[in-house]
Amino acid sequence: MSVGPPLWLLLELTYRCPLHCVFCYNPTEFAATGAELATADWIRVLREARALGAVQLGLSGGEPLAREDLEPIVAEAHALGFYVNLITSGVGMTEERIRALKAAGLDHIQLSFQDSTRELNDFLSSTRTFERKSQVAELIRKYDYPMVLNVVLHRLNIDHVGEILAMAERMGAQYVELANTQYYGWAWLNRAHLLPSRAQLERAEAVTQDFRARRGETMQIYFVVPDYYETRPKPCMNGLGSVFLVITPDGTALPCHAARMLPGLEFPNVRERDVRSIWYDSAAFNHFRGEAWMKEPCRSCPERQRDFGGCRCQAYLLTGDAANADPVCELSPHHELITAAVAEAERTAAAGAAGAGSAVAAPLVFRDHRISIAVEPRRGAPARG
Amino acid sequence: MSGTVSEAARPALARGFRLQWEPVQEAHVLLYPEGMVKLNGSAGQILARCDGVRTVAEIVADLERAYTTTGLMADVSAFVTVALERRWLELRA
Numbered sequence: 001m002s003v004g005p006p007l008w009l010l011l012e013l014t015y016r017c018p019l020h021c022v023f024c025y026n027p028t029e030f031a032a033t034g035a036e037l038a039t040a041d042w043i044r045v046l047r048e049a050r051a052l053g054a055v056q057l058g059l060s061g062g063e064p065l066a067r068e069d070l071e072p073i074v075a076e077a078h079a080l081g082f083y084v085n086l087i088t089s090g091v092g093m094t095e096e097r098i099r100a101l102k103a104a105g106l107d108h109i110q111l112s113f114q115d116s117t118r119e120l121n122d123f124l125s126s127t128r129t130f131e132r133k134s135q136v137a138e139l140i141r142k143y144d145y146p147m148v149l150n151v152v153l154h155r156l157n158i159d160h161v162g163e164i165l166a167m168a169e170r171m172g173a174q175y176v177e178l179a180n181t182q183y184y185g186w187a188w189l190n191r192a193h194l195l196p197s198r199a200q201l202e203r204a205e206a207v208t209q210d211f212r213a214r215r216g217e218t219m220q221i222y223f224v225v226p227d228y229y230e231t232r233p234k235p236c237m238n239g240l241g242s243v244f245l246v247i248t249p250d251g252t253a254l255p256c257h258a259a260r261m262l263p264g265l266e267f268p269n270v271r272e273r274d275v276r277s278i279w280y281d282s283a284a285f286n287h288f289r290g291e292a293w294m295k296e297p298c299r300s301c302p303e304r305q306r307d308f309g310g311c312r313c314q315a316y317l318l319t320g321d322a323a324n325a326d327p328v329c330e331l332s333p334h335h336e337l338i339t340a341a342v343a344e345a346e347r348t349a350a351a352g353a354a355g356a357g358s359a360v361a362a363p364l365v366f367r368d369h370r371i372s373i374a375v376e377p378r379r380g381a382p383a384r385g
Numbered sequence: 386m387s388g389t390v391s392e393a394a395r396p397a398l399a400r401g402f403r404l405q406w407e408p409v410q411e412a413h414v415l416l417y418p419e420g421m422v423k424l425n426g427s428a429g430q431i432l433a434r435c436d437g438v439r440t441v442a443e444i445v446a447d448l449e450r451a452y453t454t455t456g457l458m459a460d461v462s463a464f465v466t467v468a469l470e471r472r473w474l475e476l477r478a
Contacts, residue, residue, distance in 0.1 A: 008421075053409030055405075055421065058419070083403060083416035083421070085419055107401065107418075110419065146400055148419075175418065
């Protein structure tokens with residue numbers, strides 16, 4: 001098969017982050033990964049990837065503003081012709097930095113809203129958080145960037161969608177992504193707390209639909225449903241090794257954010273190999289290209305060229321074999337793992353509504369450096385109710 | 386949006402959008418927040434002329450000169466109309 005270039009490059013510049021989000025997709029064992037790449041390494045990666053044809057660049061983390069060399073990295077990326085997207089919580093953004101980033105050629109800032117404190121119930125009422133985000137939103141406007149907001153939804157905040165949209169409207173948002181949590185990393189650990197019930201999801205979609213109808217097209221809203229409520233899998237990354245390349249803080253190259261967990265694959269490091277050889281020649285990047293790796297029911301499925309069997313990481317986390325069909329698919333023999341998780345969400349949501357307090361026995365785990373050292377990578381079943 | 390764009394309109398790339406030639410893809414691509422569209426040849430040539438200064442009529446005249454042809458108005462205005470609907474373009478006064 002012919003392999004196209006890595007058009008989308010995501011640099012996870014650091015795992016450092018001032019926040020402790022329970023839904024973070026960073027690996028739970030992030031603290032055990034190696035030292036962060038130096039500025040010169042990132043710049044070499046940018047040059048090598050751009051030469052291959054990479055053109056959309058995401059700078060994320062962790063919190064990318066935690067890197068003091070963000071500005072020179074942006075400047076190099078801009079000079080090379082990348083379209084440069086900064087994906088940030090806004091924490092650490094100052095007028096001085098946004099001015100420098102603008103001068104360096106940053107094209108776009110996606111500002112996320114999340115629980116920045118451990119008081120989840122303060123999700124929208126935390127004055128401090130709201131003011132900090134509002135100040136950053138103000139800076140984004142002042143420096144003439146389009147206002148792009150991202151809000152991660154889960155059981156604990158999905159009922160506030162109406163308030164979230166009203167807030168986005170007050171901030172002059174042009175694009176709002178209401179992204180339901182998908183279950184990897186810290187979100188996987190916390191799934192029993194976070195997966196919303198079907199009724200919650202339907203209400204949130206209805207509220208969003210009403211808002212769209214009222215507000216018209218000047219604010220574009222993307223509502224992303226949790227995979228667990230789908231009956232067909234997403235065409236994850238358009239197939240691994242197809243267009244998307246992630247470089248993690250320690251230089252490990254991955255075909256998706258979460259792929260480090262996949263067993264049996266030795267993901268190459270940009271400290272040791274150039275990006276061309278990683279993308280085109282490494283065994284890890286070639287492993288899930290094409291269809292040879294597929295098992296039934298994917299192998300003979302008429303939809304395999306549309307969804308590529310779904311998400312390899314979800315297949316591995318839930319079934320223990322990354323080559324299985326994504327169990328989100330109704331045709332997967334493991335689909336009951338998804339329906340069981342949804343049924344559990346229904347039960348705990350009902351118990352919570354009945355005033356039983358938290359109906360989940362295991363504690364909510366906050367993304368934290370100390371905990372990251374303690375947790376074992378795991379799969380099968382996350383913390384149960 | 387109904388109807389097609391006026392010949393006197395001055396379309397420009399919307400804020401946050403950038404058009405550039407990508408040698409590896411052998412195409413013009415339109416880049417925007419976390420998105421990218423690979424354009425066919427004529428779409429690229431039209432968008433490259435949407436600078437907020439030239440009118441649709443001037444863009445058509447320029448293309449007809451460049452390709453020594455005539456009668457491009459219908460195709461150009463149809464494309465500009467679609468690009469406005471998709472918010473790739475906006476109109477400048």
